[in-house]
Amino acid sequence: KQEVTQIPAALSVPEGENLVLNCSFTDSAIYNLQWFRQDPGKGLTSLLLIQSSQREQTSGRLNASLDKSSGRSTLYIAASQPGDSATYLCAVPEGGTGTASKLTFGTGTRLQVTL
Amino acid sequence: NAGVTQTPKFHILKTGQSMTLQCAQDMNHGYLSWYRQDPGMGLRRIHYSVAAGITDKGEVPDGYNVSRSNTEDFPLRLESAAPSQTSVYFCASSYWSRGGENEQYFGPGTRLTVT
Numbered sequence: 001k002q003e004v005t006q007i008p009a010a011l012s013v014p015e016g017e018n019l020v021l022n023c024s025f026t027d028s029a030i031y032n033l034q035w036f037r038q039d040p041g042k043g044l045t046s047l048l049l050i051q052s053s054q055r056e057q058t059s060g061r062l063n064a065s066l067d068k069s070s071g072r073s074t075l076y077i078a079a080s081q082p083g084d085s086a087t088y089l090c091a092v093p094e095g096g097t098g099t100a101s102k103l104t105f106g107t108g109t110r111l112q113v114t115l
Numbered sequence: 116n117a118g119v120t121q122t123p124k125f126h127i128l129k130t131g132q133s134m135t136l137q138c139a140q141d142m143n144h145g146y147l148s149w150y151r152q153d154p155g156m157g158l159r160r161i162h163y164s165v166a167a168g169i170t171d172k173g174e175v176p177d178g179y180n181v182s183r184s185n186t187e188d189f190p191l192r193l194e195s196a197a198p199s200q201t202s203v204y205f206c207a208s209s210y211w212s213r214g215g216e217n218e219q220y221f222g223p224g225t226r227l228t229v230t
Contacts, residue, residue: 034218043205044221091219102148102160102173103207103219 002027002094006106013080014114021075021109023090028068030092034103035064035075037086044089048075080113087111116141119208119222127228128196136191136225138206144220146211147189148173149181151202152224158205164189165211196229203227 003026013019023033031052036044048057048064050073056065063076073090087108093101122137140147148163160173162181170181178200180192193200206222 032217036221041226043223044207046218046220049218102163103150103158105158107157 002030002092002104004090004092004104004106006088006090006109008109009107010110010112012112012114015080015082017080017113018076018078019080019111021077021088021111023073023075023106025071025073025092025104027094028071030068032093033064033066033073034091035062035073036089036091038089038108039086047088077111080111082113082115085112118142119206119220121204121206121222121225123225124223125226127230128193129230130197131195133192133194133196136193136204136206136227138189138191138222139187140189140206140208140220141187142208142220143186144208144210145186146209146219147183148207149179149189149191150205150207150221151175152205153202161191161204198229201227201229 005024007022034049035047037047038044048059050057050064050066061078066073087110089108090106091103094104119140128134145166149161150158152158159175161175161179162173164170164183167183167185170183183189204225207219209219210217
């Protein structure tokens with residue numbers, strides 16, 4: 001059974017810092033990995049999707065990397081802003097291609113960016 | 116595009132009552148699913164569908180029913196609500212093909228309390 005862990009569980013940084021969020025998964029036979037953010041009381045917003053054939057994806061100040069062999073993904077946030085404060089979740093599909101797999105979510109990292 | 120919409124945003128139900136949570140998407144996505152999010156349990160898939168007329172059970176289907184009569188809508192019905200169904204419910208959608216799922220998009224959620 002796939003297990004997804006995120007470290008750290010919580011992080012507080014001053015505005016402007018660069019930061020890295022970590023995601024580990026136990027079964028490396030994944031075909032993509034998705035990063036989401038969730039604001040308190042809100043839904044999940046998709047940030048980046050990395051296919052298994054890719055090593056990196058970038059969107060604005062966000063950069064996500066994927067190393068399937070080591071079962072790890074990192075989300076790099078450059079020049080953090082208070083508006084980045086949220087919970088960040090990584091998720092991987094469980095099951096083979098074409099099986100309409102459920103997403104297995106990580107435990108989440110709660111980020112607070114202070115002024 | 117409105118993306119994935121859910122109604123209602125909040126609802127309080129009494130034990131034994133029934134209700135339907137609505138989910139609609141306007142992105143012509145084939146794959147739709149329902150998740151519930153509970154503290155300490157993360158997100159768990161309830162039911163899913165890969166096309167109109169096709170539905171299947173997820174991890175935690177007991178007490179819930181779904182139907183898919185068209186591409187856009189995927190309602191979740193609670194026939195006889197129980198306090199254990201107090202949760203936040205999310206609908207998610209994506210393109211689907213036998214090559215694997217693509218980026219999943221989540222709705223804003225329905226916060227349901229069963230008293």
